[in-house]
Amino acid sequence: MAMQNLLIEDMTVSPLKESMFVRPLSLEFKMNGRRRKWDMIKVHDSVVIVIFNVTRQVLVFVKQFRPAIYFSSVPDQDKQNGKIDVSKYPPSLGITLEFCAGIVDKSKSLAETAKEEVLEECGYDVPVENLHKFKTARAGVSTEGTHQTFFYVEVTDSMKVNQGGGLVDEGEVIEVVEMSIPEVQAYAEDTDNMSPPGFLFGLLWFLKNKLPKC
Numbered sequence: 741m742a743m744q745n746l747l748i749e750d751m752t753v754s755p756l757k758e759s760m761f762v763r764p765l766s767l768e769f770k771m772n773g774r775r776r777k778w779d780m781i782k783v784h785d786s787v788v789i790v791i792f793n794v795t796r797q798v799l800v801f802v803k804q805f806r807p808a809i810y811f812s813s814v815p816d817q818d819k820q821n822g823k824i825d826v827s828k829y830p831p832s833l834g835i836t837l838e839f840c841a842g843i844v845d846k847s848k849s850l851a852e853t854a855k856e857e858v859l860e861e862c863g864y865d866v867p868v869e870n871l872h873k874f875k876t877a878r879a880g881v882s883t884e885g886t887h888q889t890f891f892y893v894e895v896t897d898s899m900k901v902n903q904g905g906g907l908v909d910e911g912e913v914i915e916v917v918e919m920s921i922p923e924v925q926a927y928a929e930d931t932d933n934m935s936p937p938g939f940l941f942g943l944l945w946f947l948k949n950k951l952p953k954c
């Protein structure tokens with residue numbers, strides 16, 4: 741689905757009571773003999789997949805509305821009494837450009853999880869052995885401390901079996917975006933991006949290691 745038609749309405753905010761996705765925790769420990777306390781959030785590990793379509797020499801990304809990014813862009817004076825004044829702020833403030841990614845499901849291998857995300861979000865059916873793991877990094881170092889594992893996969897147009905777009909029945913709205921190498925190079929140079937740091941890392945890794953030699 742094209743993100744320019746996205747409609748966000750009726751947004752409220754309240755303290756989290758229970759969640760399948762995040763759990764606030766308090767860690768206490770002694771460091772060099774001194775008691776320390778650290779507030780953290782337990783969240784899932786994740787996989788991120790850098791997808792290069794070799795048929796048309798484009799990188800394949802996803803655009804989606806990230807509620808927390810939107811929330812952070814709205815000034816506090818427009819978040820009064822638990823109501824967020826969405827009429828003043830366009831959804832684009834929360835729409836990010838990212839690699840295809842997903843939460844790690846402990847019952848499957850990381851590569852299997854990555855394969856499923858590539859199919860669900862971007863519509864390419866790739867053999868699991870084509871997914872090459874190239875980095876595991878640490879994300880959210882202050883409060884989350886998760887493992888984020890990066891894969892690289894080359895796809896062809898013949899592997900495209902559906903339009904992607906995420907699990908529509910579960911409310912996911914994802915736009916698949918293709919960018920040429922010059923477009924990617926320009927995006928990486930921008931000083932302000934609607935993308936997470938891991939995305940910029942993945943782009944630079946691709947440009948350094950996989951750029952087709954012309």
Ligand SMILES: Nc1ncnc2c1ncn2[C@@H]1O[C@H](COP(=O)(O)OP(=O)(O)O[C@H]2O[C@H](CO)[C@@H](O)[C@H](O)[C@H]2O)[C@@H](O)[C@H]1O
Nearest residue numbers: 761762784785786787788838841842843844910912936938
């Ligand atoms: N906090 C939350 N509240 C409510 N519903 C939630 C939620 N988190 C996930 N969900 C639900 O679970 C679905 C599946 O999530 P995904 O596995 O696609 O992870 P996501 O792309 O959000 O983040 C992945 O990609 C980003 C970017 O790389 C990583 O930071 C992240 O750890 C990784 O899981 C979402 O569409 C949503 O319905």
